[in-house]
Amino acid sequence: MDSITKYLTVGFFSLLLFFVLVLGTATVPRLFQSEWADELNWNGLAKGKLTSKLEARLQEQMVFKEGIRSLWGTLNYWLFKTGQSGVVVGQEGWLYSQEEFGMYKPNLSAFNDNLERIFKYRDILSSLDISLYVVLIPSKVRVVPEKLGYHQLSTDMLATYEVVKQALIDKSVFAVDVRDVFQNLETGRAPYFKTDTHWTQEGAYASALALRNSILETCRTLPWSRAKFELSHGPQMALNGDLAKFIPLGYFKDIVPLEKERMSVPIVSKSEASTEKGAMSLFDDQGNEVVLVGTSYSAIEDWGFAAFLTHVLGTDVLNMAEAGQGPFLPAQKLIASILDGQIAVPKAVIWEIPERYMVMEQESDDLDLVAPKQLAGEISCF
Amino acid sequence: MVFSSLTFIAFFLPVFLASYYIAAPRYRSVVILIGSYLFYSWWRLDFLGLLILVTFVNYWASRKIHVSAETILRKRFLIFGVVFNLSVLGYYKYFNFGIDSFNHLILSIGGQPLLLWNVILPIGISFYIFQAISYLVDVYRKDAPPAANFLDFAAFIALFPQLIAGPVLRYKDLSDQFSQRTHSLDKFSEGVVRFIIGFCKKVVIADSLAPIADFAFAQTDPSFLDAWIGIFAYTAQLYFDFSGYSDMAIGIGLMLGFRFIENFNHPYISRSITEFWRRWHISLSAWLRDYLYIPLGGNRRGAIRTYINLLLTMVFGGLWHGANWTFVCWGLWHGGLLALERLMGVKGNASWSLRSLVPATVTLLLVMVGWVMFRAENMSSAIPFFQGMVGFNGFDTTGMTYWPGATSSFAMLFIAWAIIFLSPLVSRINVRFTFFCLVRRISWLLLFVIAISKLFVQSYSPFLYFQF
Numbered sequence: 001m002d003s004i005t006k007y008l009t010v011g012f013f014s015l016l017l018f019f020v021l022v023l024g025t026a027t028v029p030r031l032f033q034s035e036w037a038d039e040l041n042w043n044g045l046a047k048g049k050l051t052s053k054l055e056a057r058l059q060e061q062m063v064f065k066e067g068i069r070s071l072w073g074t075l076n077y078w079l080f081k082t083g084q085s086g087v088v089v090g091q092e093g094w095l096y097s098q099e100e101f102g103m104y105k106p107n108l109s110a111f112n113d114n115l116e117r118i119f120k121y122r123d124i125l126s127s128l129d130i131s132l133y134v135v136l137i138p139s140k141v142r143v144v145p146e147k148l149g150y151h152q153l154s155t156d157m158l159a160t161y162e163v164v165k166q167a168l169i170d171k172s173v174f175a176v177d178v179r180d181v182f183q184n185l186e187t188g189r190a191p192y193f194k195t196d197t198h199w200t201q202e203g204a205y206a207s208a209l210a211l212r213n214s215i216l217e218t219c220r221t222l223p224w225s226r227a228k229f230e231l232s233h234g235p236q237m238a239l240n241g242d243l244a245k246f247i248p249l250g251y252f253k254d255i256v257p258l259e260k261e262r263m264s265v266p267i268v269s270k271s272e273a274s275t276e277k278g279a280m281s282l283f284d285d286q287g288n289e290v291v292l293v294g295t296s297y298s299a300i301e302d303w304g305f306a307a308f309l310t311h312v313l314g315t316d317v318l319n320m321a322e323a324g325q326g327p328f329l330p331a332q333k334l335i336a337s338i339l340d341g342q343i344a345v346p347k348a349v350i351w352e353i354p355e356r357y358m359v360m361e362q363e364s365d366d367l368d369l370v371a372p373k374q375l376a377g378e379i380s381c382f
Numbered sequence: 383m384v385f386s387s388l389t390f391i392a393f394f395l396p397v398f399l400a401s402y403y404i405a406a407p408r409y410r411s412v413v414i415l416i417g418s419y420l421f422y423s424w425w426r427l428d429f430l431g432l433l434i435l436v437t438f439v440n441y442w443a444s445r446k447i448h449v450s451a452e453t454i455l456r457k458r459f460l461i462f463g464v465v466f467n468l469s470v471l472g473y474y475k476y477f478n479f480g481i482d483s484f485n486h487l488i489l490s491i492g493g494q495p496l497l498l499w500n501v502i503l504p505i506g507i508s509f510y511i512f513q514a515i516s517y518l519v520d521v522y523r524k525d526a527p528p529a530a531n532f533l534d535f536a537a538f539i540a541l542f543p544q545l546i547a548g549p550v551l552r553y554k555d556l557s558d559q560f561s562q563r564t565h566s567l568d569k570f571s572e573g574v575v576r577f578i579i580g581f582c583k584k585v586v587i588a589d590s591l592a593p594i595a596d597f598a599f600a601q602t603d604p605s606f607l608d609a610w611i612g613i614f615a616y617t618a619q620l621y622f623d624f625s626g627y628s629d630m631a632i633g634i635g636l637m638l639g640f641r642f643i644e645n646f647n648h649p650y651i652s653r654s655i656t657e658f659w660r661r662w663h664i665s666l667s668a669w670l671r672d673y674l675y676i677p678l679g680g681n682r683r684g685a686i687r688t689y690i691n692l693l694l695t696m697v698f699g700g701l702w703h704g705a706n707w708t709f710v711c712w713g714l715w716h717g718g719l720l721a722l723e724r725l726m727g728v729k730g731n732a733s734w735s736l737r738s739l740v741p742a743t744v745t746l747l748l749v750m751v752g753w754v755m756f757r758a759e760n761m762s763s764a765i766p767f768f769q770g771m772v773g774f775n776g777f778d779t780t781g782m783t784y785w786p787g788a789t790s791s792f793a794m795l796f797i798a799w800a801i802i803f804l805s806p807l808v809s810r811i812n813v814r815f816t817f818f819c820l821v822r823r824i825s826w827l828l829l830f831v832i833a834i835s836k837l838f839v840q841s842y843s844p845f846l847y848f849q850f
Contacts, residue, residue: 005823006571012827013574017396020834024392048426055389062388068838080789085593107602154605 023063030061070250077247078256081149087246093259094147095243097197099356100139101153106160106359114358115167117328121351122173124335131223131348133215134175135207136165137199137297139356140192143182157359164358176214181206194259195241198297201266201304208308211350224289224347226314228271231307233264266304268311288318288344293334294352296323309350317350318343327353328362383424384546385630386584388837394421395634402638403565411537411560414638418540422506429504432470437539439466440514441532444521448528456522463518471511477501479705506546508702510539512669517553519673526554534560543634547627549645549665556640563639573636575823578830580629585833587801588623589840590794591615599757602766606777609770611795613750616757618798621650624663643668648806650749653741654728655719658749670699681724688724693717703756708764712755719748734806 031054044050076082081089088096122132138161141153161179168175182191182203191203199207215222239261249256290313292298298305298321306319320337322330331351337343383390398417405413423430443463450456478501485495517535520526529535538553538560598604598612628645635642649662659667675695681688693714700713754771758764769775 002819005820006567008820009571009574009823009827010567013578013830016827016831016834017391017399020388020392021396024388046426046428048424051424055383055387058388058392062392062838065838068835072836072839076790080793082790 026063073248074252083247090147091149100141110361135352137354178207181210195244204303204305205308212312229311231311266307268307289347291318291346292350294321299323415537418542421542444528460522476705543631565639573633577633580626582833583622583626591619603775604770606773689721692720708755715752
């Protein structure tokens, strides 16, 4: 029995190594990339750049990797209700972005810096007679907490939205609280998708409406030229939720399925006849009077936030939001473009900010942005 | 290249082992040397030059020590060799630290900081320099004959299983094995099992605990539970990561016919810090004892001097781990505890009983406190962690429930600690080779397959001691 064990050990080990060697060799043709030509020199070899690229490429391209990855992904999801780093798995198929949970305590230094950024940008826009309207988007974790299961936000993180909102209002920044409109959506209309970080079209529309109502409540009128825009919906299509990518089910997606969600993309078009007071005539050319800036919540046209804003605000909203940059960098770029004269000075800027970014450190370098003239920072309707 | 990588498992190891066993016995040192140099230069080819230079200088110095008849001359060559080795280590490891600390001081008094070049730390330098120093000292003391030829010595210094993360080997323990060692099915099989155990410790356990530890230490103000869960995770992660690597190194050594010294012996059941250092990183603590503590005078120059020697040895040991004030504090912590135990007459030799539970628990807590400093990026991030551990940041129990991969990671944390506490008992059970042994062996082999499959899906995960 002793000999059997030893022969089995050595034999199995040798066969396994040989098998992995065969897989590795089969992967070799996929390893080299033409853009590595620069590293095929003494410098690339001496400093290990070529070998580190080879290792990374081998890790990506290894034969059978996708099959094994989907096996592990399926087992982790099925047995432990976990996905890869980046997603938190709730109940009944609800997925949440790990970013929304943040820290146990919010990063106060980042929070203060980000608030200062907002105030600075508001001041710059005010000095150009541009109204700033901030739409503070609550985290999915906050809006749909009942599906979190045993996951929870810490007490300090739970307070973030209210603290941010109050800090903005205290400094006379026009901030729209959309928590209530999200909670009060009709049954069957969820503000967030199950398998995506972002809001649904219902959530986006409710936010656009809440913004319009807030402006009307404060300013009694919408301070830009208005026209009539018709809203329609495109055909239903499948949603590829961004959070679903963190649960690599691969070949097993039919055995342990994730929720298959559908959506239809809103389409906005200008009415031929417009009876709105102050409507633009055919020969008016004032550029976009309202500009939208923010994150992927606005940049991704599928959610329809820009289209909904155009419809409810009655003006063609220029969408300058960018995905993957956070809310501050696109806002910085917008202001720089306005100051440089690259885009016409709008009447209003709508800035969509997801709350989780308020307690995250940003890479924005906005030291060069300076207000042309000093103005009092009051809520301005014009 | 690290052992827990596809490059190593899929290419290097099978090709190397095949080449080794195909080669005639008289050429096997050459195969080891070429393979080791290839292993090292996979990281950076330019630093292979430094390794070769250190090898040449130490070989030359050892020959000079050996052939010199006069003691004074032998001592001069020894001093030359040691100073050369420490200079290399000092420059590559501590230059940036020294300049940063100096600049910090200068800035605090309003001066202009020095702007100098950044020195890259060559991997494994702490290990191969220490091995070289021990070789020179052993030749000087005539504890070991010098290497019979340059090839054997170069192969010893570069021996890839232990090159980048130990154990810290001594030539006198391996010199016979270089000239004559056995290769047998027994040894190879033992090596395979050892390698698999280490591989699974690293890939299955340590890498699963890393997210918990990383998350806890990333918190700016961790709560009580965050801090304790984090330190429990890190304590286990460090053990399984490092002992796993040592197991793999020992396993590969056995496959090549070498028998290395053991590096870990269930350290977390230690009943004193004195005992801990006989069970944790045994090769390093033995090196520090033989080449630093004893030359400083050990315990032969009175109590006060003993305590000082203990402190100095451990501070140097801390600095060996890294160029950071956290490691100095960690060394002071352990040195201070060792001195205190010496004062209290703690020997750490008694056999284990139920009464050992209390001192073992206290020792484990003291070790964990040390690991906070060891893990922290700097002392200013260690302090909030300590504050969390004593509850200054609150006791909010919700702090733990959004941790990444919570269920599987916490399951692994539980398993890890069960292994830590139960394996000393299991290792005492002398099981004769029966059907149970076969089943156990098959289980290890299947676990190895699972661990390799994990390699396919995880990103690059170096060993924690890689950075030293």
